[in-house]
Amino acid sequence: MSIANRAPSDVAIGWIGTGVMGAAMCGHLMDAGHPATVHTRTRAKAEGLLARGAAWADRPRDVAEASDVIFTIVGYPADVREVILGTDGVLAGCGGGEIIVDMTTSEPALAVEIAAAAAARGVAAVDAPVSGGDVGARGGTLSIMIGGDAETVASLAPFWEAMGRTWVHQGGPGAGQHTKMVNQTLIAAGMVSVCEGLLYAWRAGLDLETVMESVASGAAGSWSLSNLGARMIAGDFDPGFFVEHFVKDMGIALAEADRMGLDLPGLRLARGFYDRLVAADRGRLGTQSLICALAELSNLDWTTR
Amino acid sequence: MSIANRAPSDVAIGWIGTGVMGAAMCGHLMDAGHPATVHTRTRAKAEGLLARGAAWADRPRDVAEASDVIFTIVGYPADVREVILGTDGVLAGCGGGEIIVDMTTSEPALAVEIAAAAAARGVAAVDAPVSGGDVGARGGTLSIMIGGDAETVASLAPFWEAMGRTWVHQGGPGAGQHTKMVNQTLIAAGMVSVCEGLLYAWRAGLDLETVMESVASGAAGSWSLSNLGARMIAGDFDPGFFVEHFVKDMGIALAEADRMGLDLPGLRLARGFYDRLVAADRGRLGTQSLICALAELSNLDWTTR
Numbered sequence: 001m002s003i004a005n006r007a008p009s010d011v012a013i014g015w016i017g018t019g020v021m022g023a024a025m026c027g028h029l030m031d032a033g034h035p036a037t038v039h040t041r042t043r044a045k046a047e048g049l050l051a052r053g054a055a056w057a058d059r060p061r062d063v064a065e066a067s068d069v070i071f072t073i074v075g076y077p078a079d080v081r082e083v084i085l086g087t088d089g090v091l092a093g094c095g096g097g098e099i100i101v102d103m104t105t106s107e108p109a110l111a112v113e114i115a116a117a118a119a120a121r122g123v124a125a126v127d128a129p130v131s132g133g134d135v136g137a138r139g140g141t142l143s144i145m146i147g148g149d150a151e152t153v154a155s156l157a158p159f160w161e162a163m164g165r166t167w168v169h170q171g172g173p174g175a176g177q178h179t180k181m182v183n184q185t186l187i188a189a190g191m192v193s194v195c196e197g198l199l200y201a202w203r204a205g206l207d208l209e210t211v212m213e214s215v216a217s218g219a220a221g222s223w224s225l226s227n228l229g230a231r232m233i234a235g236d237f238d239p240g241f242f243v244e245h246f247v248k249d250m251g252i253a254l255a256e257a258d259r260m261g262l263d264l265p266g267l268r269l270a271r272g273f274y275d276r277l278v279a280a281d282r283g284r285l286g287t288q289s290l291i292c293a294l295a296e297l298s299n300l301d302w303t304t305r
Numbered sequence: 306m307s308i309a310n311r312a313p314s315d316v317a318i319g320w321i322g323t324g325v326m327g328a329a330m331c332g333h334l335m336d337a338g339h340p341a342t343v344h345t346r347t348r349a350k351a352e353g354l355l356a357r358g359a360a361w362a363d364r365p366r367d368v369a370e371a372s373d374v375i376f377t378i379v380g381y382p383a384d385v386r387e388v389i390l391g392t393d394g395v396l397a398g399c400g401g402g403e404i405i406v407d408m409t410t411s412e413p414a415l416a417v418e419i420a421a422a423a424a425a426r427g428v429a430a431v432d433a434p435v436s437g438g439d440v441g442a443r444g445g446t447l448s449i450m451i452g453g454d455a456e457t458v459a460s461l462a463p464f465w466e467a468m469g470r471t472w473v474h475q476g477g478p479g480a481g482q483h484t485k486m487v488n489q490t491l492i493a494a495g496m497v498s499v500c501e502g503l504l505y506a507w508r509a510g511l512d513l514e515t516v517m518e519s520v521a522s523g524a525a526g527s528w529s530l531s532n533l534g535a536r537m538i539a540g541d542f543d544p545g546f547f548v549e550h551f552v553k554d555m556g557i558a559l560a561e562a563d564r565m566g567l568d569l570p571g572l573r574l575a576r577g578f579y580d581r582l583v584a585a586d587r588g589r590l591g592t593q594s595l596i597c598a599l600a601e602l603s604n605l606d607w608t609t610r
Binding site: 108131132133143145166168170171175178179181182183184185186187188189190192193194195196197198199200201203204205206207210211213214215217218219220221222223224225227253256257260261262263264265266267269294297298299300 | 413438484486492493498499504506515520523526527561565568571605
C-alpha cells in the first residue's frame, strides 16, 4: 500500500544505525508522529530512541517486518550490504510494497544493486546520503542527495522535509551517491587550499585572524575556510567529521573516477595526506587536522607555532 | 604636510595604470573630489578619466610632482619597479611628504624595498593589493589588503573607503602583498577542486545544475564554485580574471613559499595546469578555463560535452 495520504501515525518506520547522526534523524521522524522500530550494532546507542518509545528489533529483517519505510545509515559499504542484502538483512524481512532508504555515504554501484534486488521483490529502494554533519542532523538542516524512482522519491517528501533543509532528486538509483561523491571531491582539494593558505600566512608572519578578515568573505572564501580554517587557527582538532570517514568517502570517489576513466589529481593529493593522518593514528580527529600533515611536509609543527 | 583634515579638493592624487580596474578605482577618488593627474602606458586607456577632468602626465615622475598621494596599479613586479623606482619613476618626482600606494599584486620583497627607498627620501609607501576584480573595482566593493606604517595607512582611510568594502591593515611593508598571496593560494587548489567535482558529476551522468542545488550552499560551497563553477557549466570562458595574471600571482606565491621553506603541493598542482593553458595560448581566457586543462588530463573535451 502506498504511503501517500496516510497519517504519520499510520506509516511505521524502521531505522538501522543510530549513531550521532542516525539517532537525531530518526528522532525527527518520531517527532513527526511515526511509530519506529530500531536496530543498531551497539544497542546502547539506541537507548535514547527506545526511551522515547521506539521498539527494538534484534535483526534488520525484524525491523523491516515491522515497518513500511526502512532507513539505514551505517558505516561502510560492506555494512550497507550486510544490513540490507544479508541473510538477516532488511530485504529478507520485506513482504513487498516497502521502501528502503539508505542514507549511508556508500558506493553508487551498490545502490544500483540494492535497487535491482529490491525491485525483484516488489520493494522500492532509494539512496539518499546527506551533507551537513551532526549539526545538520540535529537541526534538521541536512542537504539530502537522492537517487531512485521519481515517484518513490516524491512520496517520501514529508520525510525529507523532517530531516533536511535541502533535498534534491538527482536521478535514478546511485545518483544520490554520485552527488555525494561530487560533494566530497569539491571538499578534498579545497581543504588542501585552506591549509596551504593558512600555512603561508603563518610563515609570512601575518596574524591569522587579521588575514581571515581580508580573505574569508571574498573570492577566496569557502565554507571550509570559514568553518574548518577557523578551527585550525584555534588549534581545535575535535571531529566535526572524522578523518577516517573522509578517507572512506575519497576512496569511493577515486574508485568511481577510475572506473569512469577520470584522473582527479587534486583528490588524489588530498587523499594522500589524509592517508598519512590515518597512518599516524589520527583517523579519529576532525578533517581540519589536514593542516598538520601539510605542515609536516615542510618539517613544521602547526600545533606548536 | 599631512593629508589628514584636508578637504578632498585640497589633496591631489596621481594615478598610474588606468586599465579596467585602475580607471574605475581612480574614478571613485575623482568622484570624492580629488584633483587627479594620470599616466598609463597606453594613453587611450586614460581617455575616460581625462574627459572627466583628470590631467595627463607623460612620465610617472611628472605625476608625482603634481600629487600628494600617488597610486599605482600596473601589470608585473618589473612594471612596479620601473614606475616607482625607475629614473622617470614616481619616487624621482617626490619632494618629500608624499604617500605612494602600490595596488598592483606584486612581490612582498619589492614592497619592502620600495618602502625603504621611499623612507630614505622622506616619502611613505604602502602596499595595497586588492581582491574583487573588475566588478569590485567598479562597485567600490574591493577587499584591500594593506601593508605599511599604521599611521600612514590610517590617514588613507577615506581613500580605502571610496574604493573598497573591506580594508584591513595587515602589518608592515609587504604584509598587504603577503595577504594577497594567501588569497591566491586559497583560490588555487580550490579551483582544482571545483573542476574535479564538476568533471566527476559530468562523467557520472548527473545534471550539473541539479547537482549545484545540492552542493553549492553546504560544506562543499565556495565563492569559486558558485561563481566560476557556474561559468564552467555555462561554457563561458570570458575573463573575469585572466589566466596569465593568475599564473603571475601563483609564481610570486610559490617563490615566496620556497624562500620560506614551505612546500605547497596544491598550489604547485594548480600552477602546473594553468601553465598548460598559457602554453596552449589560452592565457587571455578566464581562470575558470582550468576545467578544460583538467578534462584534457583524462582525454576529455569539456567544451563539447
